[in-house]
Amino acid sequence: MEQAVVEQIVRQVLANLPNQSIMGIPAGVSNRHIHISSEHMEALFGRGYSLTKDKELKQVGEFAAKETVTLVGPKGVLAKVRILGPVRKITQIEIARTDGFILGVVPPVRDSGQLEDSPGIVVVGPKGAVNLPQGVICAARHIHMPEADAVRFKVADGDRVTVAVPGMRGGTFANVLVRVHPNFRLEFHIDTDEANAVELKNGDLVTLA
């Protein structure tokens, strides 16, 4: 079906929905986690190892693995840090600023994959350790959007928007990156510091300001 036709159908469907349900974007709170390369997975868990799926995540194909690692920084340690699968080309560790204080690293706030000049850390698994030279970031908050949602919110991939959070401890988050992809499920991704600052929990609804 042509994009223009899809958009027209989406508009017609949305015109008949109550306004509240249209505008809500569910929050997805990311606890500290690691995306791991095959090479590093084998270094930590042994040759030929593969991840065991524990729980599917909202984004299609992504899952929380049963496996966890320990992060060892210059000032402290974080144990039981969840691996998110599937394996990736490059290992990337996403922590909150608060986690950074515990570990003794000050990662930059970055979009996923932008790892230049990010700090490294020691990652320890049951079969070995990896001295990662770089790859620790604070993930910049962003919204995953399927194309139909981008149409109704009138935004495009790469846009920066302001997200409003309701409640006594609410407020707004500026410069939130919009990522549009046919396979995405609508979700506002923030880290634990951001969620705790405004009392957001998984599935709570936010809106575009």
Added chain:
Amino acid sequence: MEQAVVEQIVRQVLANLPNQSIMGIPAGVSNRHIHISSEHMEALFGRGYSLTKDKELKQVGEFAAKETVTLVGPKGVLAKVRILGPVRKITQIEIARTDGFILGVVPPVRDSGQLEDSPGIVVVGPKGAVNLPQGVICAARHIHMPEADAVRFKVADGDRVTVAVPGMRGGTFANVLVRVHPNFRLEFHIDTDEANAVELKNGDLVTLA
């Protein structure tokens, strides 16, 4: 001097200042801490003990003590939690939501002193322990304002305002309590979760939205 005269002079002075410098409110980031009663201090540090000043805080008369305590919750422990002096009538522990997850307590977001139905915790010092039945809160963000600042910001004690934080990770905090007192120094008090969520550091300037 009469209040009306003071206000008039303040207005005249401010009219001649550049706008930027007028509107900035310095942030004060509160790490987890405890305000302690004499009774509890003696239980933890010994009979007749008094606090040793380590560093004066921005608010007049307040200080960080050299003494720290350990908080023991149902799920975890936080060591080296700073005592803020002077001693108070009632012990009050202020932690961030993130700290609560470590300890295994879910304190309510409250203005200082509002401790009804807040969770308790075990507090341990070098000479003993106290099983505090209640008193753990997440301090609601607030602004300390001397009267002259209240005049120029056109706000009154008890008002709720929106605070704007600049920067790529900026945004706004809604429902921020304004506290006006002659002895206060201008300061926007937030906890570490809130500061980390928007990359605010001690002394960074915010504005009223």
